[in-house]
Amino acid sequence: MTTTDDRVDAPDLDLIRNTTRELARKFDYDYWLDCDKNHKYPWDFVKAFADGGWLGAMIPEEYGGIGLGLQEAAVMMGEISASGGGMSGGSAIHFYVFPPAPIVRYGSEEMKKKYLPKLASGEMLTAFGITEPTAGVDTSRIKTKATKVDGGWVINGQKVFITNAQNADRILLLARTSPRDDAKPLSGMTIFFAEMNREHVTVREIDKLGRAAIDTNELFIDNLFVADEDVVGEVGKGFYYIIDGLNPERIVVAMEGVGLGRAALEIGTEYAKNRVVFDRPIGQNQAVAHPLADSWIRLEAAERMAMHAAKLFDEHKECGHEAAAAKYLGAEAGFEACDRAFSTLGGYAYAREYHIERLWREVRLLRNAPFSQEMVRNYISQQVLGLPRSY
Numbered sequence: 001m002t003t004t005d006d007r008v009d010a011p012d013l014d015l016i017r018n019t020t021r022e023l024a025r026k027f028d029y030d031y032w033l034d035c036d037k038n039h040k041y042p043w044d045f046v047k048a049f050a051d052g053g054w055l056g057a058m059i060p061e062e063y064g065g066i067g068l069g070l071q072e073a074a075v076m077m078g079e080i081s082a083s084g085g086g087m088s089g090g091s092a093i094h095f096y097v098f099p100p101a102p103i104v105r106y107g108s109e110e111m112k113k114k115y116l117p118k119l120a121s122g123e124m125l126t127a128f129g130i131t132e133p134t135a136g137v138d139t140s141r142i143k144t145k146a147t148k149v150d151g152g153w154v155i156n157g158q159k160v161f162i163t164n165a166q167n168a169d170r171i172l173l174l175a176r177t178s179p180r181d182d183a184k185p186l187s188g189m190t191i192f193f194a195e196m197n198r199e200h201v202t203v204r205e206i207d208k209l210g211r212a213a214i215d216t217n218e219l220f221i222d223n224l225f226v227a228d229e230d231v232v233g234e235v236g237k238g239f240y241y242i243i244d245g246l247n248p249e250r251i252v253v254a255m256e257g258v259g260l261g262r263a264a265l266e267i268g269t270e271y272a273k274n275r276v277v278f279d280r281p282i283g284q285n286q287a288v289a290h291p292l293a294d295s296w297i298r299l300e301a302a303e304r305m306a307m308h309a310a311k312l313f314d315e316h317k318e319c320g321h322e323a324a325a326a327k328y329l330g331a332e333a334g335f336e337a338c339d340r341a342f343s344t345l346g347g348y349a350y351a352r353e354y355h356i357e358r359l360w361r362e363v364r365l366l367r368n369a370p371f372s373q374e375m376v377r378n379y380i381s382q383q384v385l386g387l388p389r390s391y
Helices: 010-024 029-037 043-051 070-094 101-106 109-121 238-274 286-314 320-350 356-367 373-383
Strands: 126-129 145-149 152-163 170-176 189-195 201-205 216-227
Touching: 010 070, 029 070, 029 356, 043 070, 070 238, 070 286, 070 356, 101 109, 101 238, 126 152, 145 170, 152 170, 152 189, 170 216, 170 238, 189 216, 189 238, 238 286, 238 320, 238 356, 286 320, 320 356, 320 373
Parallel strands: 126 170
Antiparallel strands: 145 152, 152 216, 170 189, 201 216
16 A cells, blocks of 8 residues: 555554554454354454454553554554455454444543443443434434433333344443434433343344344343443433544444455456466456456545545544545445456355355445445535535
């Protein structure tokens, strides 16, 4: 990779890139194939990154982390995905990267000291609970409700598409603490760092297309008690705190899309060099070579946008527009690269042993989540171009 002006310290980023690449590639494609086929959580992979201190990448040093910025974390996540880990490897690590952001920025000192070292060491696994089946992308309409009681809150409601809930110790949970006000629809929601008490939280796994190594779930919450000390920040301001997690998530996901695309491009290019048909390698044909070359260009461009957005975040500047654009470009470039590599391998792409089919299944998720391509275009249309709201 060449360096860009968007890097605060290119030598440091290159060191992180090389170090995390070497660590991630100790887990080969067969490891990820086994995790995928057997729905096996990649704990060995997580432990390796925990032992290296990488789980606390964005957690300040005084709380057990290594105090890096989003630029460094984004580079790490791109390398994990590009190693062949794809979204299985990416999702196993990135939940240690962006969900703690509201705690880091708005949690009480007691909360930080109690929980952040456990997150940084990998001792504690968390989930992120925002999405609901009837609200979708309109977060203002969530129905999960927290009612004040002595010493805390009692929460009731339902969440869907929640990663890690099978094994999570705690969940960053967004709930309404006051009714929705049409004049201020995003106010009145609060973040709770709630214990995953299985007597009060029923977890049902969703059988899905890809990323089978990492669980995705429905949650049914019935009278879950959360103590006052586990409220993140001020009551009623939770949505605005969540944004500090959502923009990093979009940037990290963009880099994971780029990484997936690069993994597929590597496989497709190698196959195109060595597969001989009609006495010539198929990569000699422009119909094969040009789509792969185009994908390389698009992946490079998507990374530049993601790193630009990460730099803005690290500098505490507004980055919502750039984060959305990065997610869009990373998802598109990543999917195109996987799809083109799939076509390059022809019939062999269907065989699991060639690994393209898993990458293709996993990257398709990024066009839908965590922010669909259509909603990105709506957001940019309204917030950047000033066009009338379409919904």
